[in-house]
Amino acid sequence: MTTSTTPEPSAAAPLLDLQALVAAVRRRRRLWCSMALLGLLVGAALAVLLPPPSTAVTKVLVAHREDQPNDTGTLIRTDVQLLGTTRIAAKALQSLKSHEKPEDFIQSYRGTGLTNNLLQIEVTGGSDAEAVARAKALADAFVADHVARMQETAKAEAQALLDQRDRMRDELTQVNKAIGDRSPGSDPKASASIESLFARRAELTSRITDFDQRAAEARTGTPRLVAGTQIVDAPRAVRHSLPKVAATNAAIGLVLGLVLGLALAAVGTVVADRPVLRREIAENLGASVVAELRGVPRRPAGRWERRRTRAARERLTALLARTVRDSTEPVSLLELGCAHTTSVIALDLAEALAPDGPVVIIDGLPGLQLADRSRKPGGPTVVSGERAADMTHEERRFGVGSVAPGAAWTGLPYLGTRTVLVVRAGHGNAAWLHTVARQLADLDIPVIGVVLIDPDPRDRTDGTLWDGRHTALRGHGERQARQNDGGTSHAVKAVGEDRRRTERPPMWAARVPDSDQEAQ
Numbered sequence: 001m002t003t004s005t006t007p008e009p010s011a012a013a014p015l016l017d018l019q020a021l022v023a024a025v026r027r028r029r030r031l032w033c034s035m036a037l038l039g040l041l042v043g044a045a046l047a048v049l050l051p052p053p054s055t056a057v058t059k060v061l062v063a064h065r066e067d068q069p070n071d072t073g074t075l076i077r078t079d080v081q082l083l084g085t086t087r088i089a090a091k092a093l094q095s096l097k098s099h100e101k102p103e104d105f106i107q108s109y110r111g112t113g114l115t116n117n118l119l120q121i122e123v124t125g126g127s128d129a130e131a132v133a134r135a136k137a138l139a140d141a142f143v144a145d146h147v148a149r150m151q152e153t154a155k156a157e158a159q160a161l162l163d164q165r166d167r168m169r170d171e172l173t174q175v176n177k178a179i180g181d182r183s184p185g186s187d188p189k190a191s192a193s194i195e196s197l198f199a200r201r202a203e204l205t206s207r208i209t210d211f212d213q214r215a216a217e218a219r220t221g222t223p224r225l226v227a228g229t230q231i232v233d234a235p236r237a238v239r240h241s242l243p244k245v246a247a248t249n250a251a252i253g254l255v256l257g258l259v260l261g262l263a264l265a266a267v268g269t270v271v272a273d274r275p276v277l278r279r280e281i282a283e284n285l286g287a288s289v290v291a292e293l294r295g296v297p298r299r300p301a302g303r304w305e306r307r308r309t310r311a312a313r314e315r316l317t318a319l320l321a322r323t324v325r326d327s328t329e330p331v332s333l334l335e336l337g338c339a340h341t342t343s344v345i346a347l348d349l350a351e352a353l354a355p356d357g358p359v360v361i362i363d364g365l366p367g368l369q370l371a372d373r374s375r376k377p378g379g380p381t382v383v384s385g386e387r388a389a390d391m392t393h394e395e396r397r398f399g400v401g402s403v404a405p406g407a408a409w410t411g412l413p414y415l416g417t418r419t420v421l422v423v424r425a426g427h428g429n430a431a432w433l434h435t436v437a438r439q440l441a442d443l444d445i446p447v448i449g450v451v452l453i454d455p456d457p458r459d460r461t462d463g464t465l466w467d468g469r470h471t472a473l474r475g476h477g478e479r480q481a482r483q484n485d486g487g488t489s490h491a492v493k494a495v496g497e498d499r500r501r502t503e504r505p506p507m508w509a510a511r512v513p514d515s516d517q518e519a520q
Contacts, residue, residue: 023276023456024269025262027426032261039257043249052245053124056131058139058235060119062146063228065153067117076113083111083121083142091141096133109138118232128237135235147226154222158215165211172204275433276426276456278463284433285421286441289463290449291316295424296344313348316451320345320420321352323448324398331448332362332399332416336436337427338453339365339402345422345451346400350380353396364401364415403436404428412443419445424453 025032064075082088089102098105109123121139125131179197275281278289293312324331333349335342343365350359359380381395399415401407412419419440428436440447452463 017280019461020275020277020280021266021269023459024274024426025265026458027276027456028265028269031265031268032258035261035264036254036258039253039255039260040250041253042257043251043253044246046253047242047246047249051242052240054126054128054131055122055124055238055240056128056135056235057120057122057233057238058135058231059114059233060121060139060143061228061230061232062117062119063150063225064117065150065225071116073113073116076116076119079119079142079146080111080113082145083109083119083138088138088141088145091145092134092137095137095141109134122238123235132235132237139231139235143229143231146229150225150229151222154225161211161215165208165215168204168208168211172201172208175201175204273430274426274428275430277459277461278452278455279461280430281423281425281433281450281452282463284430284437285423285447285450286437287421287447287450289452290420291319291451292455293341293345293451293453295338295454296341313345316345317348317352320349323420324349324353324396325356327418329418330398330416332401332412332419332445333422334401334403334412334415334419335365335422336403337424338422339367339404341424341453342400342422346398347380349398354380356396358395360395360397362397362399362415364399364411366402366404366407403439405432409439409443412440412445417445418448420449420451421447422451422453425455 062076062079066075084106086102086106089105093100093102093105108125109121112120112122114120119142121135121142123131123135123138125134175197179194179201275284278292282289293316294309296313320333333342333346346361350361353359361380361382363382363384401412401415403412403421421436423433437447450463
């Protein structure tokens with residue numbers, strides 16, 4: 001019983017297929033591996049060619065009047081910013097007797113707050129001795145500036161307290177004078193006034209004593225802050241290890257190169273739009289992927305050739321030989337991006353067909369890769385497309401050609417009226433695959449299958465289109481309908497076409513596994 005197959009409407013293609021993107025980026029591993037290696041070498045070379053400048057480091061303990069246990073580091077961050085001011089830089093340069101501009105000197109050092117009260121200063125110089133001298137001058141200038149600011153603050157605070165005390169003393173003098181001018185009497189109002197003056201005198205005396213104490217404390221705290229701000233780690237030169245610096249720079253270059261390479265590969269993949277997965281190639285060509293094979297190297301692999309590769313070639317050859325024998329029309333092999341591999345497949349096919357009789361290969365590949373070879377005894381006859389018309393039809397023949405950009409489409413029917421496309425994954429973009437499908441449909445050359453060369457080993461998509469011949473941009477059924485008798489009605493043509501679709505034998509499809517992840 002025959003059943004018709006109705007192609008289901010394909011779902012809307014996603015804007016960005018992550019699976020295809022990952023597969024395409026993985027195939028371009030030479031690019032991002034080369035970028036990563038280049039970054040590693042450049043990083044290591046920079047460590048050798050551009051060694052780090054001489055650096056000196058020192059640590060300063062900074063005491064603050066506002067120190068609190070719960071301080072979040074605001075005070076030390078303020079000190080770091082003050083270290084980067086031109087005032088401190090100018091004082092350091094003045095002690096060094098240098099004519100360098102403070103703005104330029106600021107660029108050669110930096111401060112880092114290690115704790116709330118510990119400041120680390122790193123200074124670069126032309127030599128280790130110069131860097132140490134600059135670090136010491138900078139630390140001394142910072143300590144002197146910090147101490148001066150603390151002293152000025154304490155002095156200003158003490159002076160403000162003393163001024164308040166003096167004003168209180170003046171007022172106390174006036175109160176004492178007012179009390180002395182009053183004579184004791186029996187008037188109740190006078191007695192109340194005198195009592196208020198005595199209370200005011202007691203208050204002023206207490207406040208004067210408080211201001212004296214606070215002023216003394218302000219003056220007493222300054223020596224503690226001055227003694228607490230000091231250089232706790234003398235300036236010393238930092239020793240740089242060349243292997244360590246080279247390893248660090250190489251690791252950074254490796255990461256940056258890898259990221260840049262992956263980004264370039266991803267962007268190039270999206271822009272180029274080169275299908276890699278079986279599903280995409282089958283959809284763009286409108287034909288099923290019937291076999292997969294690794295590319296054949298130009299140099300013979302000999303005994304180093306992988307056993308699975310040899311087995312895959314043998315299965316593919318047997319599959320193609322069975323197809324050529326069962327076909328009543330001449331078959332051709334058309335390559336896209338794998339001319340050498342296609343020529344090897346053609347020679348293997350001719351060898352498999354040799355027991356059936358003489359075999360002729362019509363070479364339509366660019367550069368006549370097969371026709372220029374010397375014929376071996378018992379081997380197939382290889383002729384160019386121009387000599388194909390002189391061959392007798394008693395010989396079994398098949399053609400080998402190309403559908404790469406620049407190929408002549410008009411010569412393809414002479415190679416075979418049915419074809420097997422040999423396509424390298426990721427070679428042609430989607431637009432060119434559509435062009436190949438359209439041109440073959442216009443030439444009335446049905447594609448009976450696609451052999452995928454160098455597939456993605458992790459590809460698990462389905463590359464089989466059971467109605468593949470009718471999903472091309474211009475369907476094969478439409479061309480057959482156009483070839484029908486002109487007097488036949490459109491309804492009869494449609495019925496005949498549906499019958500041909502229903503009664504046609506299923507397409508041969510056999511995947512040739514050639515991946516380490518697949519079972520033998």
